[in-house]
Amino acid sequence: xxxxxxxxxxxxxxxxxxxxxxLHRSCAPVTVFDEALRRLVLDMFAxxxxxxxxxxxxxxxxxxxxxxxxxxxxxxxxxxxGYVVNPVLVLPGPVGDEPAEEVTEEGCLSVPGPYAELPxxxxxxxxxxxxxxxxxxxxxxxxxxxxLQHEVDHLEGTVYVDRLPEELRERLLAEAAGPEGELPA
Numbered sequence: 001x002x003x004x005x006x007x008x009x010x011x012x013x014x015x016x017x018x019x020x021x022x023l024h025r026s027c028a029p030v031t032v033f034d035e036a037l038r039r040l041v042l043d044m045f046a047x048x049x050x051x052x053x054x055x056x057x058x059x060x061x062x063x064x065x066x067x068x069x070x071x072x073x074x075x076x077x078x079x080x081x082g083y084v085v086n087p088v089l090v091l092p093g094p095v096g097d098e099p100a101e102e103v104t105e106e107g108c109l110s111v112p113g114p115y116a117e118l119p120x121x122x123x124x125x126x127x128x129x130x131x132x133x134x135x136x137x138x139x140x141x142x143x144x145x146x147x148l149q150h151e152v153d154h155l156e157g158t159v160y161v162d163r164l165p166e167e168l169r170e171r172l173l174a175e176a177a178g179p180e181g182e183l184p185a
Contacts, residue, residue, distance in 0.1 A: 009042030011050035012061040014109045017159055017173060022059045023110060025157040027066045030085045033133040037067075041083050041131050044069045053109045055147040057154030060110050066128075068151035075122070075142030082138050084128040089152040091121045098122050098141065106146060106160050114172040116164055124148045 015023050030037060040063065048056035054072035058065040069083040094100045102122045107115040124145040127137040140148055150160055161169045 009039070009044065009046030011046040012043055014047065014051050014112075015060055015062050017108075017111045017161065017176070020059075020062055022062055022064050023154070023157070023159065027057075027059050027155045027157075028064050029066050033085075033129075033131060037085070038131045040065070041067065041069065044083070045071075048109075051109045054143070055151045056109065057151045059154055059157075066155050068155065070138075070144070070147050070151065072140075072144045072147040073142070074140045074144040080138060080140045080144040080147075082136075083130070084126050084136060084138060085131060085133075087126040087128040087152055087155065089149060090125040090127060092123055092125055092139075093121075094123060102142070102146070104143075104146070106150065108150070108160050110154075110159055111161055111172065111176045114175045116161070116168060116172055118160060118163055120146045120149050126152060 017023065040058065044056050044058060044061065044067065047061050048069055048071065055068060055070040058067040066086045067083065068087060071079060071081045074080050099122045101119050103117050103119045105115040106118045122145060123141050125137055125139040126148045130136045138148060153160065161172055164172070
């Protein structure tokens, strides 16, 4: 997959948990593949890097569109850098001696601060299209596979804390909100 210039975009503010309904509903499929879409992908990379993240879904910057970007290491330490428009998550299962699932800490730019352990498939693949509408896919293991699953969850309106037990979720959201009781914008 050929990536656009990752540093040519404009960083946009990150939407925090509970601050915008777009973060909590399924995103709309992309149907127009034009310069505005290419610009959005660039802005998403810029926003992710500015926030020191490893992945970002479009709704995390307030855009109702099924797109995510990522720059995250896989189980072998190799960076998986890419984006997918209209992604479909595939969990192919373990290969060889790989574990089927991995429980490790996960965090989110939309819930700044706290991390929590969450089980995810060790290997994942996402299939979709690029900014020109051409088929593309990303397959990854380890943290990068976790990132694929996390970002597709976002596009379905699910934030990682939504997968946690209620008591833990409430504690993490309170921690993220800080003493003022509001998540930072």
